[in-house]
Amino acid sequence: METAPRPPPRPRGQGARRGPPSCPGLRGGRGAAAGRRHPGPAPLPVPGAREGAAVGAAPGGVRERRAPLGRRRRFRRSRRCRPGGSQSRARLSRRRRCLRPVPAARGCRRRPRREPPREPGRGEEPRRVWLGARRGRTYCSSVIADPHLTASRSPGKMASSRLPIFLALAFSSLSFVLSHSNRVMWFQDFFPPNMCPINAKANTFYGIMFDAGSTGTRIHIYTFVQKSPENLPELEGEIFESVKPGLSAYADQPEKGAETVKRLLDMAIDAVPPHLWKKTPVVLKATAGLRLLSEEKAQALLLEVREVFEESPFLVPEDSVSIMDGSYEGILAWITVNFLTGQLSGQSQHTVGTLDLGGASTQITFLPRFEETLKEAPGDFLTSFEMFNSTYKLYTHSYLGFGLKAARLAILGALDMEAVDGQMFRSSCLPKQLEAEWHFGGVKYQYGGNKEGETGFKPCYLEVLKVVKGKLHQPNEIRGSSFYAFSYYYDRAVDTNLIDYEQGGVLEVKDFEIKAKEVCDNMEKYNSASPFLCMDLTYITALLKEGFGFRDNTLLQLTKKVNNIETSWTLGATFHLLQSLGLTY
Structure with missing residues (x-):
């Protein structure tokens, strides 16, 4: 079988440096025949290029850097990178060595490209070049256009140029924090709460309530968050402080x-954000x-507080200073108690009663559950009010003269008498001597x-019955109900170790009677305690029963705090105030 004759050897020094004929400006190559067998890809249009401009010229007159001559290494690329689908390796090689600056497809993903190892020249700048698309994916590559720009943006120089900017930003931020009047609240002023997308729909508000009692003045600063009109406000926190007397x-x-x-109010100015004052x-x-106090002296004090x-800088309602009924x-x-225990959510009627002994x-x-209670109760014992989009009709009454200290005078027989010097009031509830x-x-x-x-x-107990029996209204419904008891109920239970001071506890009514018997029949044993301890426990027993x-087995929850919030009337007063002023949803 005859074989084709081999072509004559190429003279040394001619065509040693090869390049595709489709790349103008490169010397040598495989000759005209090779160029006809493997024509290079048609030049892609360059945006902004003038008609008749030289092929390979970058926009703006910057010429494209050509691949170095004499590189015999060929580069493989998968089919998906080929512009027109499947191409011969020779065409891809020529394509690789004759890249033109074309706009990259929008959103294309950068893919690493193997380039011949070389040092960047002056004025070179990376450009993104379209390499092809397949299966919905677009790939990009980079060529060098302006070596001057590339050389000037070395990592070391870029980092050194940005360092003064970072230092200036850090210094200005530190100066802002240190110069702020309230360093705790500076972040709230820098980024107001309404800019936070999480709290965009939440309504945050505050309430300040003063409790001016006989032993001291106390301030309660409450923070609430209400996420929507359908949800009840949530108590986020309480700040409490007091002064004496x-x-x-x-x-x-x-x-x-x-x-x-005023000293207590200054603390509220620091606690409440300025934009909510x-x-x-x-x-x-x-x-x-x-x-x-007399009417004249009491009003003089209230006017000064007003x-x-x-x-x-706070909102001052019309009736902001008053004596409470x-x-x-x-x-x-x-x-307060039913909110803290979660009983006021929705239309829940499963509430708890409260007992307060001052x-x-x-x-x-x-809250009565039976119509019989509403019919039998005296008219002034029922009160209706609206709160949290619900109407409540409560059974409530305050018995003046039946507080613990007033009851002591009644048991001694001194309640309706004027004390005379030298007059002694005696009782069997006190130690003999x-x-x-x-x-x-x-x-x-x-x-x-x-x-x-x-x-x-x-x-x-017989002396106490004269003071209590037949003097109070007895609704039948309360016999099987549960109640929260505080004030002197709590204090006397703590004094006799019935409950823990911090945790409180649950007692039955008969527990007070058992402890009263123990104390009264062994008064000498309790000499170090209050001399009125026997009288007080006996009075509490008779008052409840x-x-x-x-009933003897009625449960009483004795506590000072619920969810770490004091069971004070101040929280309920703040709720009612905020709703009446329309500050809630």
Whole structure:
């Protein structure tokens, strides 16, 4: 079989450096025949190039850098990178060595490309070049156009040029934080809450409530968040502080009394963000302390406090400073407890009642479930109010003169009598050998035990019954209900180790009776405690059983805090205030 004759050898020095004939400007190559057998790809249009411009010229007159001559190494590329589908390796090689600056497809993904190892020249700049598309994917490569730009943007020089910018930003941020009036709140001013997409629909608001009691003045700063009108406000936190003595101690110096309120109010200015000051109401409600003062002295104190509020940046309602009614205090305590226990969500009617035993009065409040209770209750014992898009009709009443300290005077027989110097009030609820003085309501009383009479639980209970029995209304519904009890109910249970001071506890009504018997029949054993301990426990037992009509097994939840929030009427008062002012959804 004849074989084709081999072509004559090429003379040395001619065509040693090969390049595709389709690449103008490169010397040598495989000759005209090779160029005809493997024509190079048609030049791609260059955006902005003038008609008749030289092929391979970059836009703006910058010429394309050609591949170095004499490179015999060939580069493989998968089919998906080929512009027209399947191409011969020779065509791809020529394509690779004769790249033209063309616009890359939008959004194309960079793919690594193997280039002949070389050092970048002056004025070279990376360009993105279309290499092909397959199966919906577009690939890009890079060529060198301006070596001057590439050489000037070395990593070391770029980092050194950006360092002063970073230092300037860091210095300005530090200066902003240090110069801010409130370094704790600077972030809220720099990024206001309404810029945060998470809290974009949440309504954040604050409420400031002062409790002006007889022993001290307390401030409660509450933070609430309400995500939508359908949801109840959520209590995010409480800030609490107090000062002593109470406002009533400054009856003759109202300016000094108002100064104590101003010191507490300054703390609220730091706690509430400035952009919410005008939407944050501030209110002071006085309780028993100011009730004991004359009308003239009490009003003088309230006027001074009102002036302090007016000078503050907060929202001051019309009735911002007042003396609170006793029955209103019971309603607010009921709102506080049921909100903290989650009983006010939706249309829930499974609420708990509240029992509050103060010094001069006692309150009972609950939500009746039976029509019989509503019919039998006296007219002034029922109160309706609307809160959280629901209407509640409560059974509530405050019994003035049935507080723990007022009951002591009634048991001693000194409640309706004027104390006379040298007059001794005695009771079988006190130790026989006891003789002492007691100040209450600005009056000094002398009291002692029955030296010749009988002492102990039985005679003491008979004395207490005269004060309690038949004096209070007894709704039948409460016998099987559960109640939260606080104030002196809580204090006397702690004094006798019935509950823990921090945690509180659950007791039955009969637990007070058992402890009263133990204390009253062994008064000598409890000499270090209050001399009124036997009388107080006996009175609580008679008040619950004979006064309100609770059963022995009725459960009482005694606590000072629920979810780490004090069970005070102040929270309920703040809720009611915010809703009445339309600050909630």
